Every structure is written in C-alpha cells, then in structure tokens.
Amino acid sequence: MIRLEQVGVRVGRFALEDVTLEVPAGGYGLVIGPTGSGKTTLLEAIAGHTPLQRGRVMLRNEDLSRAAPERRRVGFVYQHYHLFPHLTVAENIGYGLGAAGRASEAAGRVRELSQMLGLTPILSRSVQGLSGGEQQRIALARALAPKPSILLLDEPFAAVDPATRRGLRRELRSLHEQEGITTLQVTHDFEDAMRLGDVVAVLAQGRIVQAGTPEAVFRYPNSAFVAEFIGTGTVLRGTVERVSEPDPGTGRFAARFATGSLVLEVVAEREGESYAVLRPADLTLSRTSGEGPAPRNRFLGRVTHIERETAVAQVHVTVEGTSLVAAVMATTAEELGLAPGVAVHVGVKATAIHLI
Amino acid sequence: MIRRGVPTPGTLAVWLLAAILVLFVVGPLARLLLHSSPSGLADALQDRELVTSIWLTVVTATAASILSLVLGVPLAYILARKRFPGHRVLSGIVELPVVVPHPVAGIALLLFLGRQSPIGSTLAELGLEVVNRVPGIVAGMLFVSAPLVVSAAREAFRSVDPKLERVARTLGDNGWQAFRKITLPLAGRGVLAGAVLGWARSVSEFGSIVILTYNPKVASVLIYDRFTLFGLPAAVPAAAILLLLALLVFLLVQFLAPDRADR
Numbered sequence: 207m208i209r210l211e212q213v214g215v216r217v218g219r220f221a222l223e224d225v226t227l228e229v230p231a232g233g234y235g236l237v238i239g240p241t242g243s244g245k246t247t248l249l250e251a252i253a254g255h256t257p258l259q260r261g262r263v264m265l266r267n268e269d270l271s272r273a274a275p276e277r278r279r280v281g282f283v284y285q286h287y288h289l290f291p292h293l294t295v296a297e298n299i300g301y302g303l304g305a306a307g308r309a310s311e312a313a314g315r316v317r318e319l320s321q322m323l324g325l326t327p328i329l330s331r332s333v334q335g336l337s338g339g340e341q342q343r344i345a346l347a348r349a350l351a352p353k354p355s356i357l358l359l360d361e362p363f364a365a366v367d368p369a370t371r372r373g374l375r376r377e378l379r380s381l382h383e384q385e386g387i388t389t390l391q392v393t394h395d396f397e398d399a400m401r402l403g404d405v406v407a408v409l410a411q412g413r414i415v416q417a418g419t420p421e422a423v424f425r426y427p428n429s430a431f432v433a434e435f436i437g438t439g440t441v442l443r444g445t446v447e448r449v450s451e452p453d454p455g456t457g458r459f460a461a462r463f464a465t466g467s468l469v470l471e472v473v474a475e476r477e478g479e480s481y482a483v484l485r486p487a488d489l490t491l492s493r494t495s496g497e498g499p500a501p502r503n504r505f506l507g508r509v510t511h512i513e514r515e516t517a518v519a520q521v522h523v524t525v526e527g528t529s530l531v532a533a534v535m536a537t538t539a540e541e542l543g544l545a546p547g548v549a550v551h552v553g554v555k556a557t558a559i560h561l562i
Numbered sequence: 563m564i565r566r567g568v569p570t571p572g573t574l575a576v577w578l579l580a581a582i583l584v585l586f587v588v589g590p591l592a593r594l595l596l597h598s599s600p601s602g603l604a605d606a607l608q609d610r611e612l613v614t615s616i617w618l619t620v621v622t623a624t625a626a627s628i629l630s631l632v633l634g635v636p637l638a639y640i641l642a643r644k645r646f647p648g649h650r651v652l653s654g655i656v657e658l659p660v661v662v663p664h665p666v667a668g669i670a671l672l673l674f675l676g677r678q679s680p681i682g683s684t685l686a687e688l689g690l691e692v693v694n695r696v697p698g699i700v701a702g703m704l705f706v707s708a709p710l711v712v713s714a715a716r717e718a719f720r721s722v723d724p725k726l727e728r729v730a731r732t733l734g735d736n737g738w739q740a741f742r743k744i745t746l747p748l749a750g751r752g753v754l755a756g757a758v759l760g761w762a763r764s765v766s767e768f769g770s771i772v773i774l775t776y777n778p779k780v781a782s783v784l785i786y787d788r789f790t791l792f793g794l795p796a797a798v799p800a801a802a803i804l805l806l807l808a809l810l811v812f813l814l815v816q817f818l819a820p821d822r823a824d825r
Contacts, residue, residue, distance in 0.1 A: 255728045275731035282732040288725045292747050302733035305743075352734060 207231040207267060208252065208356060208390055214260030215244075215251045222247055222412045225261070229390050229405055231355075234382055236399040236420070237392045239409030240435060245392035246285075248409065249358045252390070254278050265356055276305075278356075281349030281387070285361040287341040289333040289348070296320075296329040298344055302352035312351075319347040322384075323377065339370035346378070350385060357382075359391040363398065375401055396436040400424065408432050429562060430481045438560075439485040440530050446474045446561065463561070467526040471502040471556045481562040488558035489532035491521060492551045493542055502556040509548045512539060519544070523552055591805060598802035606799030615784040616803065622696060622780065623764035626703035627757050630711035635753060638715030639741070643724060656712050659705050664769025667705050671774055675701055698775035706767050707760035714756020718749035755818035762811040765804070 213225040222244045229235030239245050250256040252263055254275035262271045270278050281302075289298050299319060300312035320326045323343040328336065333344060342362060349357060362378070363371040379402055382389050391398065392409075399406040399420045407417035416428045427433035433441045444465035452459040461474040463482050470482060495504070507525035519539040521532045530552060534542075544550065569577070598606075606612055641653055659667060675682045675692040685692060692698045722745050730740035746753075768782035779787060781804045789797035 250728070253728070253732050255731070274736065275728065276734050276736055278732070280732055282729060284725055284729065286725075288723060288729050290726060290730075290744060301730070305730070305734035305739065348729075348733070 207264070208235065208388055209264040210248075210252070210261065211264065212261040213248075213251060213258060213263065215247055215256050216259055217247055217256060220244060220247065220412065222251065225409075225412075225414055227405075227407050227414060227417060229388055231266075231388055232386050233388055233404045234379075234402055235388075235390045235405040235407070236403035237390065237407045237409050237414075238394060238396055238399055238436065239392070240394060243409045244412040245394075245409055246360050247412075249282070249360050249390070249392055252278075253280050253282050253358055279352070279354050280356040280358055281352070281354040282358045283342075283345045283349045283360065283362055285364050287345040287365075289341055289344055291332075291334055293333070294329070295325060295331050295333055295336075295344055298333055299325070299329075299347045299351055301348060305352075308352070315351050315353075316347075319350060322381065323347050337370075338366045339374065342366055342370075342374060343377075346381070350381065350387075353385070355387060357387045357389045359389065361393055362391065363393070363395070378402065396420075396424070399436075408435065410435075425485070426560060427483060427562065433481070433483045433560075433562065439483050439488075442468070442470075442482045442484070442528065444468075444470075444480065444482060446472065446477050446480045448474070448477050460556070463559070465528060468505070468528045470554075470559060472559045472561060473557050474561050483560040483562060484530060484554060485558070485560070486520060486531045486533035488554055489530060490553040491523070491532050491534055491538075491542060491544070492553070493549075495551050503559075504551060504553045507550055507552050509544055509546055509550055511546050512544060514539075521550075523550055525552055594798065594802055594805055598799050602799050603802060606803055609799075611779075612781075612784065612800050612803070615779050615781045615800075616807070618696070618699070618778055619765055619781040619804075620807075622699040623703055623707075623761050625700045626707055626764045627711070627761040629700070629704050630708045630760050631715075631753070631757050634708055634712040635715050638712045638753075639719050639745075641712070642716045642719035657709050659709050664706065664767065665773060668702060668770035668773030671698075671701055671705060671770060675774075692774070694775050694777065696775070696778065699771050699778075699780055702770035702774050703764035703767050705770060707763040710763055711753075711756045711760040714759060715749070715753045718752025718756070719745065721752065722748045751818055755815055758811060758815050758818060762808055762815070765808060765811070 208229040210225050210227045213222060215222040225248060227235070227237070237245055237248060247256060251258060254270070254273060258271050262269055264270070265278055265280065290301065293301065296316050299316045303309060303312040303315060316329070320329055323346065325340070325343055325347060328340065333341065336344070346362070363374055366374065375398070391402065393399065403420050405417065406420045406423050407414045408423065409415070410431060416423055416432050423432065424436060424438055427436065427438050430441050430443070433439070442465045444463050447462045447464065448459050449462055450460040458473050458475050461472050461477070463470040463472045463474070463480065472482065505525040507523040507530070510522045510524050510529070512522070513520040514536060517536055518533050519536045521534060521539060521544055523530050523532060532552065637656065641649070641656070662670070672693060673679060675685065675698070677683055677686055677693070682692060690697060692701055726744050726748070727740040730744045731737070735743065766782060768786065771780055772783050772786070776783060781800065785797050785800045785804065788800060
C-alpha cells in the first residue's frame with residue numbers, strides 16, 4: 207500500500223503541495239500530468255530522494271516519511287533507464303540482491319527475470335549500445351530483482367517506439383499480476399491510465415486536481431484542464447440558463463447551454479458560466495436529418511478532416527464555427543461516405559453532455 | 563567553378579598563427595632535449611645530488627597528490643552534488659591559488675605555517691616542523707596542485723548522473739556504498755587524471771617551495787641553484803631529466819583523460 211498524506215515538497219522554486227493519494231496493496235496507480243507538473247518529484251519524494259517539507263509517506267502501513275531510500279524497499283525505474291554503464295546486463299539486474307547481501311539468490315533471480323523479459327541472450331553484454339526497449343526491460347528487471355513490494359515507474363514508456371510500448375505495457379501488466387506489487391506509475395499519456403490503472407490522479411502545477419478510477423476521471427472530468435489534458439472530448443465554454451423547474455429528487459433541471467454560436471440543450475445542476483464536455487463517442491453522425499431516434503441536440507455541420515485509427519475514425523466536424531469531434535467505427539465512416547467537405551448531421555443527447 | 567582542397571588565404575593565416583604558437587611551445591622543449599646528449603643524461607643520472615633531488619621531488623609530489631585526493635575529493639563531491647548558500651564563494655576559494663603568484667603563495671604559507679603563527683607553533687609542538695623541512699615542500703605543492711585536483715574531480719563527479727546513485731539507493735545501498743560502487747568507478751578515471759595533473763604541477767613548482775624550504779632541494783630548486791651558481795651547462799642535464807619526467811606524466815594524463823575513455 208502507498209498512502210500519501212498532505213505531502214509537501216520543495217525543489218528549488220517548484221513545490222508539490224498538499225498531495226494526498228492512496229494506492230491499495232497490489233493496486234496499480236497512475237499519476238498523469240503535463241511536463242513540469244511534478245510527477246518525477248512526487249516519485250522521488252516517495253522513494254526518499256527528496257525530503258518532505260510537510261505530510262507523511264506511508265508505505266506498507268508504515269510511516270517512512272523520514273526513512274533513508276534504502277530502508278523503504280521500493281523499486282524505481284526512471285524514464286531514461288539509468289542503467290549502470292560500467293556493469294553488464296546480468297550485473298545490473300542482480301545489483302539489488304548484491305546490495306542486500308543476497309548474492310547467493312542473485313543468479314537464480316537474474317535467470318528467472320531475464321527469461322520473463324526476454325533478456326537471456328544478452329545477459330553477459332555491456333548495457334551500452336542496447337535498444338531502448340532492451341534497456342527498459344533491464345531497468346524493470348533490476349528494480350524487480352530484490353522483490354520489492356512497491357514499484358515506482360517514471361514514464362517507463364516515454365522513450366520507446368509505439369510497438370515496443372504496446373509490448374512493454376502488456377509485460378508490465380502481466381508482471382504486476384504475477385508479482386502482486388503495488389505499483390505507482392507517472393505518465394503524461396492517459397492511454398496508459400486506461401489500460402493499466404486501477405486508480406488515477408491528475409497532477410497539475412504540483413497539486414492533484416482530480417483522482418478516481420480511470421473510467422470516472424475520463425467520463426466526468428472536474429475541470430476544463432482535466433478534460434482537455436486527458437482528451438475526454440471537445441470542451442466548450444458557455445453559460446447555462448435554466449428552462450425548467452429542478453427535479454425535487456436530484457435537483458437537476460433542463461437548461462440551455464449557449465456558447466455564443468451554438469446553443470445546446472443540457473441537463474444541469476447550476477446556472478451561470480460553465481464548461482460543457484462533449485465526448486466523441488457520445489456524438490452521432492448521419493447524412494440525413496431523419497435517421498434513427500432523434501437526440502435533443504441536432505445540428506448540421508461539415509466534415510473538416512478525419513483521423514483514421516485501426517478500428518475507429520475521429521471525425522472533425524465544424525458546426526456554426528465550433529469544432530466538434532465524433533468517434534465512429536471506421537467501417538461506419540466508410541459507409542456514410544464521410545470525407546472532408548461533406549455535410550453531416552451531428553446529434554448528441556442532452557444527458558450525455560457533461561457540464562463542469 | 564568550386565575549387566576543392568585549395569586553402570583560402572584566411573585558412574592559411576589561421577594555420578600559420580596556430581603553427582607559431584605550437585612552435586613556441588614545442589621549440590624550447592625540443593631544443594632542451596636536443597641540447598643534452600645521451601651521454602650527458604647518463605652522467606647526470608650518476609649525479610647523487612640530482613638523483614636525490616628528483617627522488618625527493620617524486621616523493622613529495624606523490625604525498626601532495628595523496629593529500630589533495632584525501633582532502634579534495636570530498637570537497638569536489640560536495641561542489642558537484644550539493645547546492646547551498648555560499649556554493650559559488652566556496653568554488654571560487656578553491657580556485658584562488660591558481661591566480662596567486664607562486665612566491666606570494668610561499669610567503670603566505672610561511673606566515674601561516676611558520677613557527678610564529680599559532681598553527682605553525684602547534685604543529686611544531688606536535689613534532690611537525692614545516693618551514694625549511696620536507697613538509698614545507700609538500701605544503702607548497704599542495705597549495706598549487708589542490709585546485710587542479712578539486713576541479714578535475716568536481717567535473718568528473720558532475721559527469722555522473724545523480725539518478726544513478728538514487729537508483730542504487732533504492733536497490734539497497736547506503737550513501738557511501740552508492741558512491742563507492744557507482745559514482746567512484748564512473749568518475750574514477752577523471753579523478754585520477756586530475757591527481758596526475760596535480761602531481762605534475764607539484765613537480766614543476768618552484769616559487770613557493772624556494773621560499774618555504776630551500777633545503778633539502780627539490781629538482782626545480784636544484785636546477786635554479788645550479789644555473790645561478792655554475793651557469794647553463796650545469797643546469798641543462800637536470801632540466802632535461804625533469805622535462806622527460808614531465809613528458810611521461812603528460813602522456814599518462816592524456817591516456818587517463820575522461821574524453822579518451824571508452825564510453
């Protein structure tokens with residue numbers, strides 16, 4: 207278990223403030239945030255490399271806020287691997303066992319991990335000149351060798367190509383399940399969070415601005431910053447105006463959300479200045495106005511461009527000067543004959559619009 | 563038409579200026595070596611006073627280098643790794659001896675370590691007489707060579723990413739173990755190159771030593787002594803032997819320099 211209680215850290219002019227976060231034993235937590243938000247500083251504070259100014263770091267239910275790094279028994283993998291350049295692959299992997307006086311276990315554990323991670327053929331080689339993927343696997347094996355109960359990963363996929371990244375993600379998830387290690391990974395890529403995390407926290411300028419399950423954070427971002435950073439969908443700024451009496455049970459009411467050029471029918475909880483988040487998957491596209499059950503909001507727009515992925519196409523449509531993105535199956539996009547310049551009807555349910 | 567391989571007048575001028583400086587450095591040294599015949603050098607090696615003086619120079623320079631390492635490596639590590647108020651001032655102080663004229667350094671050390679000073683009298687009471695003794699030679703050498711050792715070691719430590727030490731700490735090493743097993747092996751070559759450079763600087767020191775400890779004579783003082791007493795012919799063989807020793811060390815430094823290391 208990793209629990210941070212109101213942690214405050216200062217490094218030069220940068221400060222982490224009031225960081226509270228918990229990753230349950232055996233869980234996989236992700237902290238996501240833009241460059242310079244304090245992600246690496248946070249991991250270094252947990253590992254004991256950066257002293258706390260305030261708060262507590264609880265690891266395995268033990269307060270280790272003031273403990274030296276070697277007493278915390280955490281595995282740490284940096285973004286740029288930081289393999290020991292004067293040691294071989296095997297010596298790098300076994301380093302932690304030698305340091306802990308468990309040299310006799312080292313050979314067996316190095317063999318086991320190198321088999322797991324496909325490193326056996328290069329065990330006797332120098333770590334210099336290896337590919338990014340190989341170096342990342344070695345760094346991972348080195349961190350796992352002493353069997354830590356906690357693993358800290360600093361952007362482990364940032365410096366590898368997309369194919370290696372997909373492979374490493376699978377291996378990491380499988381290692382996490384096999385070894386049962388409580389893991390905290392920092393990343394700027396929400397896809398990592400969606401694929402790996404049980405818990406996700408969004409860090410911005412040294413503070414956690416939202417935390418929860420990846421699905422909850424993705425579907426219900428609590429600020430325009432979170433929605434835009436994790437790519438929930440199109441974020442529109444506007445004003446909410448009530449058009450019906452609030453429901454006595456939920457307090458919610460039917461309203462109009464006006465951006466200036468676009469007016470959306472929404473279900474709101476409060477009036478005034480607000481942001482509306484339109485998730486691409488919630489937008490429907492059709493070539494004629496009468497197709498299927500009509501949602502409350504229906505606009506005529508024009509396709510500007512299409513980003514084709516393997517199975518899904520992100521269709522960018524301009525409606526009354528506002529740019530919206532809809533995600534449709536690639537085959538659907540083809541069947542509809544969508545292409546830049548084509549007129550298209552965009553629909554979205556009032557209840558699917560998330561107001562912040 | 564573009565003519566390839568024909569140097570422009572500008573390029574020629576650059577090469578000419580560079581060649582003049584190289585000649586100015588190499589010329590006198592080559593002249594000194596060529597001036598000494600092999601038989602003259604062989605005779606010089608039979609000169610007991612000269613051999614004793616060179617031996618004294620080597621021993622004291624080695625002692626000064628060891629002291630520079632023992633005292634300088636921790637300081638270099640602190641300067642490379644830590645940020646604290648006064649960091650720049652401390653860095654400047656370490657490099658101060660480089661700009662102090664050597665006779666001035668000798669007089670300053672005489673006042674600091676002489677019997678009249680509290681430190682000098684305390685050392686003398688403890689049986690360590692500095693002025694006009696071998697420790698005076700080591701003190702002069704240490705003063706001029708320590709900045710080289712500290713600078714080289716600081717740069718060597720800076721070249722080792724501190725995150726490597728942090729990884730070692732999370733793998734179970736304490737601070738000293740991480741330093742000994744990771745930082746020192748990676749920075750070692752640079753530190754050693756600095757120590758050898760400091761050793762060579764010690765061997766060449768004259769200005770402060772001649773004031774602190776004229777006798778027993780190190781090689782540089784002996785060469786000066788012979789030149790002033792007996793003229794150029796008496797000084798040349800000793801000077802040539804000291805030059806050969808310096809060249810040997812120069813080659814060693816070239817070999818050890820971190821940019822030559824296989825990385």
